Amino acid sequence: MTAVLGRVGPMYASLARDLQRLVEDGAVAADARMPSERVLARVLGVSRVTVASAYRELREQGVLTSVHGAGTFVVPRSDTRPWGRLVTGDGPDVLEFVNAAPPASSFLGAAYEAAARGIATTSAHPGYVPGGAFRLREAIARRYTARGLPTTADQIMITAGATDAIHAVVAALVGPGNRVLVEHPTYPGALDTLRAVGATCIPVALDPSDPDAFVDAADRAARQHDPVLAYLMPDHANPSGTVLPTDTRRRLAATLHRRGVVTVIDEVSVDLDLDGHGPTEPFGAPVPDRAAVTVGSLSKSVWGGLRVGWVRADAAHLAAVATVYSARQLTVSLIDQYAAIELLGDYEAVVAHRCDQLRASRDALTSALTRSLPDWSFRSPSGGLSLWCTLPAGERSTELVDRARERGLMLAPGTRFGTGYAFDDCQRIPFTRTPEEIEDAVAVLAELMGGANAGPRERVPSRAVPEAVV
Incomplete structure (x- = not known):
């Protein structure tokens, strides 16, 4: 940790931002005990007041907590929002991309x-x-x-x-x-x-x-x-x-x-x-x-x-x-x-049919993302069920998922796939839906990333009701 922080300047706000980045990237785990103010100040070559001020800033933001006589600790991420929980609604207007769960096999x-x-x-x-x-x-x-x-x-x-x-x-x-x-x-x-x-x-x-x-x-x-x-x-x-x-x-x-x-x-x-x-x-x-x-x-x-x-x-x-x-x-x-x-x-035939479905959906997703969200980066996987995308600098998956939910698109935030605060700069998109549903989902994401409000959209009915992220 100190090898990264050693590059920061003496200002407490800069130090607080870099500390928060390390926590969010997973380099500092949830529940981890932070170095004492005296030790961190000595290692970084800054004043103890600078470290104390940075810690205070992060306590106010809910990233750190201090326990008298025990030290300063990273606060475990607590997210009670309904990622992957039962999704209910009055109409069939939900695009469900929380779970990487394909439809039933024709066999x-x-x-x-x-x-x-x-x-x-x-x-x-x-x-x-x-x-x-x-x-x-x-x-x-x-x-x-x-x-x-x-x-x-x-x-x-x-x-x-x-x-x-x-x-x-x-x-x-x-x-x-x-x-x-x-x-x-x-x-x-x-x-x-x-x-x-x-x-x-x-x-x-x-x-x-x-x-x-x-x-x-x-x-x-x-x-x-x-x-x-x-x-x-x-x-x-x-x-x-x-x-x-x-x-x-x-x-x-x-x-x-x-x-x-x-x-x-x-x-x-x-x-x-x-x-x-x-x-x-x-x-x-x-x-x-x-x-x-x-x-x-x-x-x-x-x-x-x-x-x-x-x-x-x-x-x-x-x-x-x-x-x-x-x-x-x-x-x-x-x-x-x-x-x-x-x-x-008859498993070879079962698998071949499933792979044909997933291949078509994967290719539709990579094509739609390349066309509509060129600032997103990803590698096309040779198999599996989902794309793991890196968002443009400054974008947060948790915020994007909240906005998408308002538009009827359900996604799991990147933080669900890691410990602590990691992967808020990443987004998983399953390619287990049909190419048509995938095109519609990417269109919603493109609207949100562009800040556009296209008004009501024709929503594709969800064919699965998620209970847990899979």
Whole structure:
């Protein structure tokens, strides 16, 4: 921190602005204890009065708080606005771009019809399948094996979606006060889950243009903070779309294993390869099974309403997760599991159809943004579900989202994807809607960024009601 602040002048207002920038960029974490006035003044070569005045300015703005006898701390960001909560309205006039959730697959109906026929032949079955139906676990294990990670059905546990799997893994392996390494930005649901168990998130910056740098940064963070767990999305990360190259993920897996950190791999978007680069080696393939726990689901390739996810792990970790999970969930819906079996039987076609949809929407979004918002910067991801955009200098995502909401466009602010005050200069835009809806959403953003008030617009009905940012 002092290396950056050492470039500021002696004026307290300038120092306050630079301190606030460090907090907003995530370089200084929420809840962090600030250096004492005396120490910071000595390091920067300014007067103690200058530092005291800067701290006072930031206390008045709600960025810092001082506790007598304990010091000065960054105030955790508290945002009670309804990002990702239930959206209601009197009419179908909401453009819902909060969640990266595609519509139901066209293969879904036939899968449920086949599942219903299968259920009809099991009238004597009690309907409870702890751990999941064997045929489903076997089908998922075969896919891992085909990708280069030998797996048996005994290494798979079925859950009610990937988020349910993450909850179970975190509850089993993380306790209050434990540190967990997370890529930054990352999936907000994972951050919420970790906070709920009292864990401390250790953010490690992930630059899509330089993923190799993440390995060294993660190594330093693991050495300095001794995390018990790391949560990563190495394939089409949410929200950045980053894919870790094979050599990078091998080095990262080996590094975290050497540091004694169990890695939780979220593969919810692993199959959404839009540019035909082909499958990447599963994270953790070259290291022992105990080094990584993988979670996945059919929510993105098929439909979020199909609540079927899974955990893949070694016997010891899976037993711990299963013990936690069985205490709150007796079984996952059997008809959902039977439908998942049908879908996995024709999964290449299911995925190809989904990727065709997402590719058309991604291309529509990148084209519309380039045309209508040329000051926004982004890299077109090779897969996944969203664009991660950097806003022009001086623009704030939280303010933009507020203005867009008044125009019927629902977005999640960039700050939802990080810790503390980070990423208020970024905006995630999912490309899970139709090209027509995307064009309409970008038109609203262009109006707002240009300061124009175009009056009433024809709004495209929302086909999804968000409850949580996904």
